[in-house]
Amino acid sequence: MKKLTGAMALWLASCGSVAASAEPAAYELTFGADQPLVAHVVARVTLNEQVLRMAAWGHPYLPRGWATFVDELEITNEEGSSVDFSEAEEGTWGAWNVQAGSGERLHLSYDVHFTHDQYDWNDAGGQDSRPSLTNGALFLVTKALFIYSPGFSPGEESAEVLINKPDDWLVSSPWPASTGNDDSFFVGSWISLVNNALVVGKHHQRTIEDGDMTIVLAVDRELYKSLDLFEQTFRKQLGAYRDLFGGTPETQYLVTIRTANEDDGESFENSFNQVITPGRIAARSIVWANTMGHELFHYFNGNHVLIGLEKSTIEWFGEGFTEYYASLTLLRTGLIDEALWFRKLERYLARYVISTRMWPVDRLSLVDAGQDKHRNWLLIYGGGATMALALDIEIRAATQGARGLDQVMRRLKDEFGAPGSRYTVNDILAAVNHVSGNDFTTFFDTHVKGSEGHLDIVGTLRKAGLNVEQFADEFYLSRSEQPTPLQVEIYRGITMVD
Numbered sequence: 001m002k003k004l005t006g007a008m009a010l011w012l013a014s015c016g017s018v019a020a021s022a023e024p025a026a027y028e029l030t031f032g033a034d035q036p037l038v039a040h041v042v043a044r045v046t047l048n049e050q051v052l053r054m055a056a057w058g059h060p061y062l063p064r065g066w067a068t069f070v071d072e073l074e075i076t077n078e079e080g081s082s083v084d085f086s087e088a089e090e091g092t093w094g095a096w097n098v099q100a101g102s103g104e105r106l107h108l109s110y111d112v113h114f115t116h117d118q119y120d121w122n123d124a125g126g127q128d129s130r131p132s133l134t135n136g137a138l139f140l141v142t143k144a145l146f147i148y149s150p151g152f153s154p155g156e157e158s159a160e161v162l163i164n165k166p167d168d169w170l171v172s173s174p175w176p177a178s179t180g181n182d183d184s185f186f187v188g189s190w191i192s193l194v195n196n197a198l199v200v201g202k203h204h205q206r207t208i209e210d211g212d213m214t215i216v217l218a219v220d221r222e223l224y225k226s227l228d229l230f231e232q233t234f235r236k237q238l239g240a241y242r243d244l245f246g247g248t249p250e251t252q253y254l255v256t257i258r259t260a261n262e263d264d265g266e267s268f269e270n271s272f273n274q275v276i277t278p279g280r281i282a283a284r285s286i287v288w289a290n291t292m293g294h295e296l297f298h299y300f301n302g303n304h305v306l307i308g309l310e311k312s313t314i315e316w317f318g319e320g321f322t323e324y325y326a327s328l329t330l331l332r333t334g335l336i337d338e339a340l341w342f343r344k345l346e347r348y349l350a351r352y353v354i355s356t357r358m359w360p361v362d363r364l365s366l367v368d369a370g371q372d373k374h375r376n377w378l379l380i381y382g383g384g385a386t387m388a389l390a391l392d393i394e395i396r397a398a399t400q401g402a403r404g405l406d407q408v409m410r411r412l413k414d415e416f417g418a419p420g421s422r423y424t425v426n427d428i429l430a431a432v433n434h435v436s437g438n439d440f441t442t443f444f445d446t447h448v449k450g451s452e453g454h455l456d457i458v459g460t461l462r463k464a465g466l467n468v469e470q471f472a473d474e475f476y477l478s479r480s481e482q483p484t485p486l487q488v489e490i491y492r493g494i495t496m497v498d
């Protein structure tokens with residue numbers, strides 16, 4: 001197991017055409033039914049900066065990061081001689097200093113143990129953010145698997161991943177299979193390698209298409225009866241986002257759903273993990289379908305298409321607007337009714353009011369709240385979704401119902417959706433100004449960048465023909481009985497229903 005296996009040598013010889021001058025990294029992962037909680041990995045990587053490492057984030061601040069679960073690491077050079085290495089100092093979250101030259105091609109061999117459930121993962125996003133063996137399948141996050149050398153230049157970032165597993169196991173991958181080999185996958189970038197979901201083992205798999213997008217649904221065997229419901233729900237949400245952003249991307253996308261003792265989701269570069277409590281699934285779509293729509297929206301807002309230059313300053317937009325569109329899309333596609341949508345909006349408003357006016361600590365601006373996302377969760381999600389709702393209504397009011405937040409999202413995607421492009425808070429403001437034909441600088445200064453403002457929620461919602469009864473953090477929404485034509489137009493523009 002320590003040397004390059006015959007299968008890998010053959011396969012490496014066959015993938016030399018990927019980039020002649022910059023040889024891609026290559027990994028061979030071996031899984032076995034006898035020891036399902038261990039994967040053996042052999043790899044070939046090009047060394048940069050004399051460092052090998054694992055993804056620094058996504059773990060609950062373990063001193064050795066994802067390397068906590070790696071052992072038996074051995075490094076050899078092209079001649080097969082052993083290469084010395086030592087673990088890097090504290091604060092590097094899982095890295096090794098390697099005694100070899102930059103540009104040198106190294107062979108790695110190591111084991112990964114999937115014992116992540118022995119740690120509390122709540123500080124790192126919850127159990128959907130770590131590997132789990134559930135009902136015969138390993139629902140993985142790829143940060144757990146890959147040791148790489150940082151500092152790649154563009155074009156050197158691709159990798160090939162070969163997966164060996166028992167014949168009766170399936171692989172559900174966020175990467176397309178290489179031509180002619182179902183077990184070998186082409187990975188187009190470093191971030192796609194280390195920031196994705198991957199399922200290996202016994203599970204249900206369904207592949208669906210939407211335009212140029214291929215979606216792999218990987219579902220826990222215990223949830224088999226809900227597979228059709230998951231697919232129908234996902235198709236409706238993706239269809240709504242396709243209309244919003246002007247098409248589906250040419251990509252493979254992986255959706256994994258497994259049972260757990262809570263409902264939650266975590267999105268990655270071009271995949272998401274969803275955990276769901278079993279039982280009464282059709283009756284609980286407000287929880288899991290909203291999560292599904294939220295995580296899928298993150299492909300467009302947060303993970304792949306729209307990425308902020310300074311992440312902490314746009315968390316309110318990344319999470320709040322994603323949450324706003326998740327529940328709005330449930331309504332627009334008929335997955336929930338108006339009464340349930342109102343309850344969602346009432347909850348966003350409550351979170352906003354609690355975290356800005358009733359919180360026993362100094363109030364933060366939305367921009368500053370992202371510096372500690374975990375702690376300021378209520379403000380980021382509730383305040384962000386409230387801003388999305390308020391801007392949607394105010395833009396429609398300013399344009400006599402002609403345009404709204406949909407056009408802002410589309411404009412941002414058109415302006416900042418290219419690979420490597422990054423947007424800022426002022427870019428969001430500029431898009432709002434452009435779409436509305438108005439100047440929202442004061443609104444942003446007061447409610448987004450400032451920490452003193454009091455949003456006139458009642459006044460804003462009235463413009464959409466909505467009544468609001470408020471007591472402390474309680475909100476009760478209803479539709480006005482005699483709305484003006486403009487109020488009707490604004491409400492219809494938002495909800496797409498009469």
Ligand SMILES: [Zn+2]
Pocket residue numbers: 294298318319322
């Ligand atoms: Zn989110």
